[in-house]
Amino acid sequence: MTITAAADGSALGNPGPAGWAWYIDEETWRAGGWPHGTNNMGELMAVLDLLRSTAHRADEPLRVLCDSQYVINSITRWMPGWKKKGWRKKDGKPVLNVELMQALDAALAGRDVSFEWVKGHAGHELNEAADVRARAVATSFQTGRPAPTGPGFGDRDATAPPVHGGPAAAASAGAGALAAEAKLFGPGPGATAVDDGPDPVEERHDPDLLSELLAHEQELARGLTPEQEVEQHERRLLDPAVRGDPRRAAELLHEDFHEVAGSGRWLDRRAALEVLAADPGSGPYDVDVLARRRLAGTAVQLVYRLTASSRTTIRSSTWIREDAHNELGPWQLLLHHATPES
Structure with a gap:
């Protein structure tokens, strides 16, 4: 059976x-x-x-x-x-x-x-x-x-x-976190959490977003160039609903992601997710694409002007797709640079 x-x-x-x-x-x-x-x-x-x-x-x-x-x-x-x-x-x-x-x-x-x-x-x-x-x-x-x-x-x-x-x-x-039998939420031996300090980014276990992203990739790929696919993902990452959800945003950022923010601050992936969760913005945004360049078969650079309220920045994003055992993964953002427009 x-x-x-x-x-x-x-x-x-x-x-x-x-x-x-x-x-x-x-x-x-x-x-x-x-x-x-x-x-x-x-x-x-x-x-x-x-x-x-x-x-x-x-x-x-x-x-x-x-x-x-x-x-x-x-x-x-x-x-x-x-x-x-x-x-x-x-x-x-x-x-x-x-x-x-x-x-x-x-x-x-x-x-x-x-x-x-x-x-x-x-x-x-x-x-x-x-x-x-x-x-x-x-x-x-x-x-x-x-x-x-x-x-x-x-x-x-x-x-x-x-x-x-x-x-x-x-x-x-190869076993449970504690050696005891217990009903869910029932009594059992205590478990002490490590003191890592407060963590504002909570990993919500929503529907598997990697599978959603892969499905989204397949849908986008129908008739679209890699440059067009990347632009779609960049616009998705600008959506406050995505930016404010750490799990959804994390799926779009490469594990080695880094950003030079408009303030001049250098952010790694974890810091960037914390910033997005704390202030996802509210939109609407005006996006004016200035350039889309394929740097390699699996890398694309997108340069655009973003206007939010009265603030305008010039932004450059490099997106890549990694090959794992001859299977291309989803597009993910590797490097982002924002500069206030003079």
């Missing part, structure tokens, strides 16, 4: 207090997390713990429901290429979350496992249940309250050492 389970992750701050969970039914679920981790770590760890929790029934097919295209593509499409290259990407850079990826590769060996994408926060019963539990653990680390960890897989002992470290600790332990 096929085992069907949803796996999900959550992070408050990204990185920040993080949780993961898999869910089959009210009597069969598991959750854990870390005081400091990322949403992607949570998504991966949920699948890893599910594989290990069902290893004693490895002869049965396992169907995993995920709202993360990152997890699904990493496991089903990109992992073989990464392994051949010594767990490095095509550009030679190390694979992110490599310890978790290697642990997943080992846990998948000999298993009949299929993955199915489901839209998050769309009323899917299993996905919603996993999301609630993952978020509850992340919140417990943020507030210092007890962390719900769940009963595990019924006919298998769910107890295991705590996971309080980074991805290496998660991969080696």
Whole structure:
């Protein structure tokens, strides 16, 4: 009989207090997390713990429901290429979350496992249940309250050492954040959050925005040049609704994003997201495109004049698409420069 389970992750701050969970039914679920981790770590760890929790029934097919295209593509499409290259990407850079990826590769060996994408926060019963539990653990680390960890897989002992470290600790332990059985929001051992200070950027686990962005890319690509696609994304990033939502804005910014703001301040990705969340603006904006240049097959520069109220700036944005195992990802903003017009 096929085992069907949803796996999900959550992070408050990204990185920040993080949780993961898999869910089959009210009597069969598991959750854990870390005081400091990322949403992607949570998504991966949920699948890893599910594989290990069902290893004693490895002869049965396992169907995993995920709202993360990152997890699904990493496991089903990109992992073989990464392994051949010594767990490095095509550009030679190390694979992110490599310890978790290697642990997943080992846990998948000999298993009949299929993955199915489901839209998050769309009323899917299993996905919603996993999301609630993952978020509850992340919140417990943020507030210092007890962390719900769940009963595990019924006919298998769910107890295991705590996971309080980074991805290496998660991969080696392969278990919940705390070694206890508890009902959701019920009593359990305390969890102490690390003191990283206030973090204004909250990683809301809304519908998987990477999948939405990829779908948006496909729609835009119909009849549009890369320069036109980039202009569409730049206008999207100017939308106050996107700028004010850290998760939506984060999907448009490359992990190595940097900005020279109009004030002269140099911002990295995290600082830029904090600024956007604190002041997303209200629009409307008048955009006058001055130049669109393809710097390479997967890089485009957009130069434009932005007028907001009575203030005008000249802006330059460099967007790129990265190749992961011969699969182009979405357009993401790598560098942005704003200068007040004299």
